[in-house]
Amino acid sequence: MPSNSTPHQAICEQCNKPFVHFQSLTRGQRFCGYHCAMVYRVAHWFPKHTPEALFWRRVNKDGPIIRPELGPCWIWTGATDAKGYGAFYDRRIKRRATASRISYEFEHGPIPGGIDICHHCDNPPCVRPAHLFTGTESDNAIDSRRKNRHSKLTVEQVKKIRELRKSGMKAIEIARLYGVSDASVCFACNGRTWWYIE
Ligand SMILES: [Zn+2]
Ligand SMILES: [Zn+2]
Numbered sequence: 001m002p003s004n005s006t007p008h009q010a011i012c013e014q015c016n017k018p019f020v021h022f023q024s025l026t027r028g029q030r031f032c033g034y035h036c037a038m039v040y041r042v043a044h045w046f047p048k049h050t051p052e053a054l055f056w057r058r059v060n061k062d063g064p065i066i067r068p069e070l071g072p073c074w075i076w077t078g079a080t081d082a083k084g085y086g087a088f089y090d091r092r093i094k095r096r097a098t099a100s101r102i103s104y105e106f107e108h109g110p111i112p113g114g115i116d117i118c119h120h121c122d123n124p125p126c127v128r129p130a131h132l133f134t135g136t137e138s139d140n141a142i143d144s145r146r147k148n149r150h151s152k153l154t155v156e157q158v159k160k161i162r163e164l165r166k167s168g169m170k171a172i173e174i175a176r177l178y179g180v181s182d183a184s185v186c187f188a189c190n191g192r193t194w195w196y197i198e
Helices: 034-045 051-056 099-108 139-146 155-166 171-178 182-190
Strands: 008-011 018-021 087-090 095-098
Touching: 051 099, 087 099, 095 099, 155 171, 155 182, 171 182
Parallel strands: none
Antiparallel strands: 008 018, 087 095
8 A cells, every 4th residue: 555545634725623634744635525615716716706796786775764773674686485585505514595594594504404583674675684584593592482371372372473464574574573582483384483383
């Protein structure tokens, strides 16, 4: 066996994770694999072609101001789906994804599957990270809410809230009506809480 078959530890310059390679120490290896090497190359040689750059190129940051305290919405100008949410072809996962979800992930990292993005501004095509939120409560909080211990809402109210939301009423208006946060309304409607109610 040649001498360069001994394993060497190195840190990937793209993902910063340690990896083992079998090249000589002098030649070294900079990336943990082909994927990281390509991501690094695109970012450094073609900065206009990174997923982030391709994404933000299609965003108009001078959108409508729906709640003054939030500032203008950043509107997705690319394709939208039937519900008005932005649609972005994500090359990293090779499928279409909701633009607001992608934006949120650029800012905060991957979202666990199945959790919907909610908009503080109630404006589906908006992708401004400050206007987006998910359930970031601790598991305990979710559990206790599931067991209905701390919820301010009754089953009947949740059903009514879902009806109002479907009829087009804004989450923030419903929240004021019932004296709860817009997050509670969003979670009740997307099934994050009260998932057991039809
Ligand atoms: Zn890597
Ligand atoms: Zn917005």
